Amino acid sequence: SSWWDHVEPAAKDPILGVTEAFLADPSPEKVNVGVGAYRDDDGKPVVLECVREAERRIAGNLNMEYLPMGGSIKMIEESLKLAYGEDSELIKDKHIAAIQALSGTGACRVFADFQRRFLPDSQIYIPVPTWANHHNIWRDAHVSQRTFHYYHPETRGLDFAAMMDDIKNAPNGSFFLLHACAHNPTGVDPSEDQWREISYQFKVKNHFPFFDMAYQGFASGDPERDAKAIRIFLDDGHMIGCAQSYAKNMGLYGQRVGCLSLLCENEIQAVSVKSQLQQIARPMYSNPPVHGALVVSIILSDPELKAMWLKEVKIGMFCYSGLKPDQVDRLTNEFHIYMTRNGRISMAGVTTGNVGYLANAIHEVTK
Ligand code: PMP
Numbered sequence: 001s002s003w004w005d006h007v008e009p010a011a012k013d014p015i016l017g018v019t020e021a022f023l024a025d026p027s028p029e030k031v032n033v034g035v036g037a038y039r040d041d042d043g044k045p046v047v048l049e050c051v052r053e054a055e056r057r058i059a060g061n062l063n064m065e066y067l068p069m070g071g072s073i074k075m076i077e078e079s080l081k082l083a084y085g086e087d088s089e090l091i092k093d094k095h096i097a098a099i100q101a102l103s104g105t106g107a108c109r110v111f112a113d114f115q116r117r118f119l120p121d122s123q124i125y126i127p128v129p130t131w132a133n134h135h136n137i138w139r140d141a142h143v144s145q146r147t148f149h150y151y152h153p154e155t156r157g158l159d160f161a162a163m164m165d166d167i168k169n170a171p172n173g174s175f176f177l178l179h180a181c182a183h184n185p186t187g188v189d190p191s192e193d194q195w196r197e198i199s200y201q202f203k204v205k206n207h208f209p210f211f212d213m214a215y216q217g218f219a220s221g222d223p224e225r226d227a228k229a230i231r232i233f234l235d236d237g238h239m240i241g242c243a244q245s246y247a248k249n250m251g252l253y254g255q256r257v258g259c260l261s262l263l264c265e266n267e268i269q270a271v272s273v274k275s276q277l278q279q280i281a282r283p284m285y286s287n288p289p290v291h292g293a294l295v296v297s298i299i300l301s302d303p304e305l306k307a308m309w310l311k312e313v314k315i316g317m318f319c320y321s322g323l324k325p326d327q328v329d330r331l332t333n334e335f336h337i338y339m340t341r342n343g344r345i346s347m348a349g350v351t352t353g354n355v356g357y358l359a360n361a362i363h364e365v366t367k
Contacts (some may be wrong), residue, residue, distance in 0.1 A: 014132050015340055022338040030336035031358055033349035036184075036317060037253055041351045048251045050308040054298040062294065069278040069286070071100020071259075072293035078300035079244050079259035083213065083227055084234065090263060097273035098261035099281060100288045104214040104245030105133060107260035111210060111241055112141030113280045114262075114273075115175060124210075125166070125176045127151075129342060131184045134177060134212070148176070151186045156322065158188050167201050175208045180242070181226040182215035185344040186320045189219055195229045199236045209233055210241040217249045221314035239263045246296050249313050255292025319345045327365040335361035 012020070018034030038046040070076070076098045080091050090096055101107035115122055124138050127150035138145050148170070149162030167176070178198075183189055190198060202209055211230055217223040233240050245258040260277065264270040281287070299305045323331070323343035331337040337358060339345055350358060 014342075018338050018340055021332070025336050025338075027336040029357065030338070031349065031354045032338045033345045033347075033358070034339045035349065036248065036346055038251055038315070038317075038348045039351070041353070043349070043351055043353075046251060048309065048312045050299050050305045050312060051250060051252065051295055053305060053308070054295045057298055058291075058294055062291070064290070067100065067287050067290050067293065069282055070098075070274060071288045072290070072297060074297040074301065075100055075257070075293040076259055076261075078297055080261060082216065082223055082300065083230055083242050083244055083259075083261065084263075085227070085231060088234075090234070094267040095265070095270055096261050096263050097270040097277060098259055099274065099277045100293055101243070101258040101260040102285065102288060103247050103256040103258040104212065104243050105137065105258075106256065106288075107243035107245070107258045108134065108137045108212060109141065110260050110277055110280050110284075111243060111262075112138045112143055114277060116141050116143050117280070118276070119175075122173075122175050125170060125174055127163075127177065127179070127183070129185060130177070130179070131212075131214075146170070146174075150183070151188055153322070156188070156320075158190055158194065160190065160194055164197065164201060167198065167205065167207065170205065170207065173206045173208070175210060176202070178209055178211050178229070180211040180213035180216065180229050182219040182317070184214065185318055185340070185342055187219075187316075187318055188320070190229070192228060192232070195232045199233045199238065202233070202238060203236055208241070209238055210243070212243045214243070214245040215248050215317065216244065217310075217313040218316055221316075223249065223310070223313065234263075239265070246292065248317065250296065250299065250309065252292050252295065255295070256289060257292035257296055317347060319347055321345050321362070323362070323366070330365040331361055335364075337361055 019032065022030060022032040022034065040046050080096055080098055084090055101110055123144045123146055125146045125148045126134050128147045129151060135145065148166035149159045152159035181189055216226045219226045230240065230242065241262045243258065243260055247253045262273055264273055299309050321343045325341040328339055328341050328343055
């Protein structure tokens with residue numbers, strides 16, 4: 001017998017497992033609309049022109065030194081401007097504790113660990129449905145989870161009344177995970193007025209809003225407009241937390257570049273909080289990778305490249321189709337079409353070559 005006899009295979013990841021199954025399928029007709037990554041019309045990966053240009057500028061000049069524990073100061077500064085506003089006083093007054101994170105996942109995870117370490121009795125309220133990994137992240141950080149109503153399947157819209165009830169019924173001072181824009185997987189976001197009501201009720205209840213912003217720019221096509229929910233909460237004086245990712249909106253998936261920020265009462269508090277965030281990162285991965293952070297800082301700090309990015313980001317990604325799990329299973333088993341079982345279609349996987357095949361197959365399983 002060996003050391004690891006008792007180790008059973010882990011459950012397949014509901015999202016990444018789809019791609020594994022797709023790759024293993026020998027059918028020439030197979031279609032992958034599971035993966036959340038951009039593809040060109042031949043199904044090939046896409047790199048944004050602004051990223052190509054930033055890389056040309058880096059080429060030859062990049063050394064391989066460690067970044068500071070908290071990551072690239074410049075990347076963090078640019079990220080905060082994107083989320084909190086170009087001219088935000090909160091940034092100028094240094095009220096925000098922020099570190100570069102291993103993309104959105106890493107930002108959520110460091111926050112969850114921070115929450116557990118400094119408010120060990122707190123819980124996190126997570127919307128139904130949500131990106132499946134949220135559950136894993138807070139579970140592994142040993143923060144207990146509750147859910148709140150979000151999506152209304154019959155109207156294919158927001159279940160605003162039920163959501164507000166859950167917010168009101170949660171114990172005062174609860175932590176809520178909010179998708180800042182382009183909710184994954186439904187694509188359903190509260191309207192501005194609804195965000196105002198949510199923010200108001202959070203004030204009444206003294207809840208903590210943690211914004212996961214993995215798709216800034218993908219909801220409206222404009223990163224500034226997509227930050228609206230956050231800005232509303234800031235105007236109302238909330239001490240928010242925010243996870244930012246450049247995986248999708250800059251197509252930097254594998255570079256793992258993102259930012260975790262926590263708004264604090266004052267600069268002294270922000271310094272303390274940042275030092276603790278860094279201390280959580282130190283034994284996990286010490287400091288974050290340098291290349292993607294440099295690409296992001298170059299793009300966001302150069303007006304020409306930023307303008308280029310703003311043009312390139314005007315795109316969306318997912319369609320929450322309403323297909324049921326058994327219909328998705330039929331699509332996969334009978335038509336070699338791969339997607340997550342919640343019926344989410346990644347539009348990036350739809351090409352002129354497969355759109356007819358896909359449409360016909362969807363018709364077959366839904367008629
Ligand atoms: N949050 C949400 C809601 C997401 O959809 C994603 C990407 N699938 C992430 C966070 C994090 O992705 P990444 O770690 O690649 O930035």
